[in-house]
Amino acid sequence: MQNEKTNIKFYDLIIIGAGWNGLLMCKHALQNKLKVLIVDSRETIGGSWKYSPDNKIKSVTKNTITTYSKTFNEISDFPMPSTYPLFPSHHEIYSYLVAYAKKFNLMEHIQFKSWIVSAEKISEGNYNFWKLKDSSGKNYISTCLSVCCGKQGKPKIPTYLKKQLKSFKGELINGETYKYLTPKFLNKKILVIGSNNKTSQIVSELSNYGKKIYWVIENGQWFLPRLAITPVPKESSIPLDGYYNVLNYSLFNDKKRKGIYFIEDMIELSYGKSGHGIKEWVSTTPLKHGNINRNREVLTKISDGVVIPKKKIKSINGKKIIFNDLEEQNIDLIVINQDPLPNFTFLPLIHQKPIHKNYKYIFDPLDPTLSFIGYIQPNLGAVASIAELQAMYASKVYSGQINLPDKQKMVEVAKRDSYYWSNYFKNQKSYYVDLELYSTDLAKKINVYPDYTKLFFSSPLTWWKCITAPYNNCRYLLNDSKHRPQILSTYSNYKNYQLDISWYLSLIIKPFYYAIRDQFSSKESNSIVSLEDKHHQEKKKKRTNYAILIIVCIGILLLVPEWKNGFINHIGKLRGDVERYDNKIYLTIVVFIVLFLLYSKK
Template sequence: MTRVEPPQQPRGFADRRVLVIGAGCSGLSALKECLAAGLKTVCFEKSSDIGGLWRYSRDPSRGTIYKSTIINTCKEMMSFSDFPPDRSMPAFMHNTDVVAYFESFACKNNLYPHIQFDTEVINVAQSDTYQTDGSWTVRFRQAGADQPEQTETFAAVLVCNGHHTVPRYGTVPGLDNFTGRVMHSREYRGPEPFAGRRVVVIGAGNSGLDIAVEISRANDCYDPAEHVPPPAAEKQAKQQSPDKGPGKPAIATSVSTAISLSGHIPGWAFQNPEYDHLYRPAAERSDRAKSTRTRVPAVHLVSRSGTYVMARTTPAGVPNDFQWTSRFNLTMMPPRVKALFSRVGVQFSPAAHDRYGLTPKHDFFSSHPTINGDLFSQLHTGSVVLAPDVFNIEGKTITFLDGRSIIADDIILATGYQIAFPFIDAEDPALADLRVEKNRPKNLYKFVFPIDRPHSTLAFIGLIQPFGAIMPVSEIQARWVAGVLRGALKLPSVVEMRRQTDAELKAMDQLFYESDRHTIQIPYPAYTDEIASMIGCMPPIGSLLLKDPTLFFHLVFKGSVPYAYRLVGPDAWKGARAAITQAGQRMLPVHMRLTRDTMATEMQRLVDETGSAVTRQISSILTLLALVAGVLFTFYRFGFLTGCAAALLCAYGLTV
């Protein structure tokens, strides 16, 4: 019989320990919120310090960012809701700045004494008394080969190990035949090992573009002597049939056929025989081409389905995520209007995607955007060359769908990650509901709580891919989980959780195009607004139109900064309003050349920071007078009933 009541916490729960797995951004949020809720909490971190993926490490076995990584979301959009980054930090922080911010957050909230470093969790399983008290048995081990395994029982377990740990290699035709070096982007640390080598990067996501651009800048690749022609048998077949041959796609010389296969106009459609040395081996070049030392493209970037590429900032210098992730753009604008604006914006952007064959078939908001401001410059210098999907690989010869064949030394697979929990035994019948199918956990309410369980003592935090930074989403999840564990918040019934989850997964499949990249995508800020409503910290945006128009404007038309969830409700923060209204100013470059305009901007920032309550009251009074005048005009012009309706609407707006 299916249980229809929501999970309940057993008595005495707050007296037992809660375990947080991982001390990255999600783990730090979970630890802080559990401690603030009065729960005895400990965090197990596998490495020797906090930061998770954001702490650079040269250890190839550890998941980490590469040395040059800069975060793609601006600092105000990725911050914790009651801890704005220092103004001295750049708008887009280097990975060392991100780690420094995490360290400051941990120190401010006294988290270090509660973190047990160099501790690897081996297994998490239901305890013998799980059905009664919801507890979990955890096996773990301290760093060191001679350290024995230890076992401890916890009242609850919060999984915060992220989803960028287990590489996904995808399917590349002929990859097993490649005689060069193959690696996943997870192993990439910097461009130095690729000096003088020809590289193919497969995957045009954020990592793929970053790696391709970085290698192309550091790599002056000239055609070396070992750039040999294809095998004799293949060359003979090509001479007999120029259109078809072993290891070559069955395409004719017509451009239309190639477009149907690759999705865009191939590069060879525009080639002049005078420049055939760019793609032909040395032995096949003309005499004139042989006489020069040829610089070849350092990197070929394979984009299978195209992608939308954005710079970090708009032409006006405003961070793109702050500009476009407003509640008006993402939650209030009708989907068709939003799709129309995205298509027009992409076509008239400085880097129109159609010119490069990058435009995908889906709309802009149907995919996680790719952030890179340098790709198009590298394309124009010839350092990076775009290519469609791989058709076949033989030795070091890679043939693409548009018929081009190149010689490559290295292949980097920027093909994403698999969702996995190495410490949860998927074969355990008691944990069957936690299995991941098609790279998606299907039995998690809001991607947090397992649905079909008698106790809500297991939660996953940060197991989502938002349209923006993950930090604010992890934090709001952690606040929700801490409230549930403490007993202050209750979950819906199992039937209701299942209904909502099925509906949300279906809606997500319709909103985002089908891809392994979008199995845990969530609409931001609609997702966080919903959880904030359950917590009781969702700001009353409607009433602010009259009470505080300035704040209303920032909450609706500016970036959805996380400080909004500290305006009201539990753990409200007095500095939330100032943090919201000053967010745009805090993202200006710290060191600017002083001119009359920049001095005026700085003076305006100081005025805004001192913020006058009198000014806000005057603004509210003027707004109220305007509404009263509008109601009176409605009475006069449209009659008594219409005027009453307008008055009721205004009264409702004042009380919402």
């Protein structure tokens, strides 16, 4: 449709942003027969994944690699090349997005060098449409509008910290503008404030230039390694997120305690409290509900004494910084890297509201023809994993295949979801969600959640491959049998990620494990690893000694014939049946249960 008077084309959907999220939205909209246009201020696709040394352009740093492995970042029907490493660089991600755009003919639907300065809703007769205007004065008109341009706003800095920073007389640098090392960092005392993955990269690079790096993380932080520790030798390295699959999530997710404590305990026992053991940064929230940093490698800089961990700033006077532990340091420059807020100033004021007030973090309840894609962050997982499902949902709504609830219902659901996630992630960002819970909710709404029960009865082997394969968005194409060969081909690239069968045999002790865990864990933090609770440490030490005594007793009963035979005979005399007890497995279980019952009363 085209307006003859103004020569302006009408579109079903206009998408702002030709980055990862915008491309996903465009592809699924075209797939659902919508007339689409993408507008982007830059000269190329890729958004922030297209590196630019210009500080005024938001982009990745010169040395950025993905935080999560490629299986988390792959698009459902477009696997990454097998030649890509486990954690692709930004160059490889950009090439991947270019190949994706070419395969699905997205380039012809993009208008580059178009900076949108205003978007307003116009009503003419029976027609309601969005009118967009760019910085050159060009207008665009569409029925629906999808904002996919990422968080372009200023960093969210706590009010008290803003006041303190005003007193700082050195150089203050916004971490969002950091791209690469420059001589101004050489031999300087640097204070870094922030806790996200990019902050870790900045600290790691600055530690090679700076004299000393003081790193402040105020609300605690979980650190996880990129690679997993495997109990048996593997042909190649395995990313830790490679073990995030349907089977593991179902088996090790403790719904009653709302955590994945079996895995959490393994991490803390291997690496220390909160995955690092640094008391200044201990997180008070469980792994599944906490702020997670995947760049644990940077912690080696702390061991080297180059990076000094700090919890909080007490005061700033000139260049003098006083930390909460009363240590004073003269700092040359401060790098503050807080997640930026979305910038929707081009929209009418009524639509410039926080993302959590939208229905499912996507649709504006006041006008569902306006949607936002890719503005929420899973605490464990990649944004791209969620953005594709959001794009699927929005495109099906705009093509008339799915109906949304009425305005009042959407407002109620948005409030309910916001309350749920704010309690789920206490002291964390308002745009955090759990990947599995949120994705499952969306997938069921758009009828793409895999029917694993049906798959089990039709092909048990395929079912097993799918539930033990690492998280990948291709799972949402499983219900369509024509996609299964491609899905199985994608999964075959990650067959080495499957855990050894001994891992699953450990589930046999799961009930006993949680019973014992309740005896050892702190009631305050629900963790078996504690740094400062002396009473808990003494209690745990006593119980650990008692547990060791139990294990030794069981070992003696099994290995020393005299003890074993004597025990069997005495039990046999009581029950009148000796032969049934002449079995190591049966004897072990009986002894374990009896001793545990005695122990649990202590």
